[in-house]
Amino acid sequence: MKWTRQDLKSYIQAKAYVDTVLVPLIPVSFEKMDEDMIAIAFQKEVLDIMVLELEKEFKGRILALPPYIYESIDQDEVRRLNRFTEKMDKLPFRHIFYISFDQGWKVKEKDLDGTLIWIPVAKDGDIHAKVTQNMVKDHIQQIRDLIKNYWNS
Amino acid sequence: MSEDKKKQVSRRQFLNYTLTGVGGFMAAGMLSPMLRFAIDPVLKAQGGGDFVAVVEVDKITTEPQRFDFTIEQVDAWYESEVTKSAWVFKQEDGSILALSPICTHLGCVVSWEGSENHPERFYCPCHDGLYYKDGVNVPNTPPTEPLHVYDYKIQDGMLYLGKAKPREEA
Numbered sequence: 001m002k003w004t005r006q007d008l009k010s011y012i013q014a015k016a017y018v019d020t021v022l023v024p025l026i027p028v029s030f031e032k033m034d035e036d037m038i039a040i041a042f043q044k045e046v047l048d049i050m051v052l053e054l055e056k057e058f059k060g061r062i063l064a065l066p067p068y069i070y071e072s073i074d075q076d077e078v079r080r081l082n083r084f085t086e087k088m089d090k091l092p093f094r095h096i097f098y099i100s101f102d103q104g105w106k107v108k109e110k111d112l113d114g115t116l117i118w119i120p121v122a123k124d125g126d127i128h129a130k131v132t133q134n135m136v137k138d139h140i141q142q143i144r145d146l147i148k149n150y151w152n153s
Numbered sequence: 154m155s156e157d158k159k160k161q162v163s164r165r166q167f168l169n170y171t172l173t174g175v176g177g178f179m180a181a182g183m184l185s186p187m188l189r190f191a192i193d194p195v196l197k198a199q200g201g202g203d204f205v206a207v208v209e210v211d212k213i214t215t216e217p218q219r220f221d222f223t224i225e226q227v228d229a230w231y232e233s234e235v236t237k238s239a240w241v242f243k244q245e246d247g248s249i250l251a252l253s254p255i256c257t258h259l260g261c262v263v264s265w266e267g268s269e270n271h272p273e274r275f276y277c278p279c280h281d282g283l284y285y286k287d288g289v290n291v292p293n294t295p296p297t298e299p300l301h302v303y304d305y306k307i308q309d310g311m312l313y314l315g316k317a318k319p320r321e322e323a
Contacts, residue, residue, distance in 0.1 A: 061280065
């Protein structure tokens with residue numbers, strides 16, 4: 001389910017069945033080299049598609065949140081993210097997944113309260129090209145299996 | 154004098170003619186689109202409209218296979234291409250059944266033999282919902298109604314799918 005009026009209505013009806021939140025972590029920063037800004041924008045586009053597809057596949061069990069925006073990753077940011085998720089943890093969400101392409105989170109992984117799904121996304125490409133699409137599809141397939149594994153464990 | 158009068162157009166007549174003429178024009182301008190809207194369904198080209206070619210009929214087996222196809226979807230803000238999927242197979246009597254993969258419980262995507270523990274069933278990974286091959290939900294699993302069925306037609310050896318509809322009777 002998505003963070004929309006319609007889906008939240010269904011979520012409220014079916015809270016007991018929705019035990020997983022998916023939080024996309026998206027960096028937004030102007031203090032980067034021009035190419036790096038383009039790269040994070042492109043990676044964000046790819047991540048959007050992944051989240052959309054995962055949500056579609058697991059609509060009845062996953063609540064996909066709007067992106068969590070940050071500028072840079074430091075100890076403060078880690079705390080802010082943990083605080084944000086802490087509240088969800090109090091609701092009966094059994095699984096909290098962060099999804100990100102940013103290596104910065106991978107390094108801090110052990111300090112995070114939720115489960116990090118880190119995907120190395122290419123820094124440049126054409127989102128409409130067949131190659132990119134196939135790569136993204138393959139990634140989605142693997143993340144799907146990963147999530148299922150977490151559910152079954 | 155009277156002959157003279159006949160040839161001349163009086164002010165009253167002139168005004169009458171012009172007003173009727175202009176009025177008539179305006180009325181026609183307003184009425185003709187209305188008329189067009191009223192009989193619009195008659196003017197629309199028949200058939201084809203909502204059906205999308207999905208796969209050659211001879212590729213369909215008795216084992217359900219998943220086929221993806223795209224449709225144009227228009228909502229209030231965007232016109233977009235949406236990918237849909239169907240589980241298609243030949244039934245024992247030779248007819249084709251195209252099932253929507255959307256679980257009727259909470260909308261996850263089901264797959265044929267999606268779980269090793271449940272052969273010969275459609276399986277929903279979210280809450281272990283199960284359906285028999287014909288799309289009917291297995292009792293005592295979360296779904297409460299069968300998988301929806303696509304309208305289909307066959308033309309020139311191609312399978313065309315329309316809208317997925319709920320089963321009337323299960």
